[in-house]
Amino acid sequence: MTQPFRSGSIYESILLRGVSLRLLEDRIETHCPDRMYALSSAVHPGGFSYAEKIINWKVPLTYQCDDPAQDIVRLCGQWGCNHQHTIGLITAAKLSHASITELEGDRFKLLCCTTVGTRNAARAGLARNTFSAYKPGTINTIILIDGQMTEAAMVNAIITATEAKTAALQQLGIIERANGQPATGTTTDAIVIGVTQHAHWNAVHAYAGAATTIGCAIGEAVYKTVLEATRTQQED
Template identity: 30%
Template sequence: MIAEPVPSSRTEQGCDIPLLVWRLPEPALAVSSAVVGGGIGPCRWVVNATVPMSYDRDDPDVHLREIAAGLGLTGPGVGLLTGVDVADVVAVDDGEVRLWATVGLSAPVQAAATTAEPEPHAGTVNLVAWVPQQLTGGALVNAVATITEAKTQAIRELGLAATGTATDAVAVLCPPTGPAASYAGPRAPWGRRLADAAFRAVLDGGAANLAGPPSWSDRQDRRTGRPGNG
């Protein structure tokens, strides 16, 4: 089991903005759709960083590497961004699987849109999962698909006609050595656990997100009395 993420923050534009940091004691094998650390490869750290809903940088990879450097993180890692307050992370266990979700649903979309849609805000559903057995390359990709299917199932359960947001990301980590599992579909042992954990985490996190201020920006605006931009 990898350690729990440690809440932290960084200062940008005069604000203390929250983030979560996973510092791995040993390298893991990871698959991710993230802008930093995307693909399959070794991983020493994971960062999930809140950004304002007005976020418009066109170099998020550079931004995330700056954040990682400021935290003293070195080597390969996975970097994620979201418009929600990462302090609201939802963690779920299922067997030996552990999954963390930050769920922002202020800009839900259908993956196959039939009409032109405006450029989305950075709401974002980010999912980070740990599986205690090495997975083959195919099983890692399968795990991402399984988690994504469960995420969509939870979003539909919440009453939204959506498959996610336009900026969702997934990262699945496992040991880099040992006997490897070849499958992670929803009926394979690890896939079933990943699906159950993802469904519960997105359902719980999504319900809380839809019921309260949808973004870190809105919370800041409520504290300061400024009009929201989310």
């Protein structure tokens, strides 16, 4: 694991050729030289898409907007990004404390980058006033995979990543302040899974649960980065 932006502004991937992350004034830009097939819960565009860039945009605690997706589209023009091939996330967390780790295994390589804010930590499964649940905070996770995966495996990867995130929060004792119960996430978490789908691997991962090599690696990467980014979020 590493937090490269605490001492610099650029991170070049060790395992994924040409992939780089750059910390700018109000965002982290992840550049992918090969267009990724992605599945995300991002503000823009969400669902399945093809992405060359992934933007984690930092907004102030007072940010409110009726159409945040349109905000991302508009800003893509200012940032020099093609909005049709850009995934946009929103956070109020410290971008400088993003945690990054890389792993490789059975016919795959992966990079995971997580930013964490836990002001609005919440426990899924409890009733709540949803009108007031959307507060600044957010755990945003970006997982880039050089390999081949089915769409079902990509969905499975999001399940595994979410379980790992929750495990990390419980390990740290993060609670929902309103009731003191262990948090499973925040009210506004988002995730991106981007896959190169390079055919040279000659193997397609059909599953990504904890019993698979790729799922185990995804869980490990998310767990480690959530731990590091959460533990250090109050540090300079």
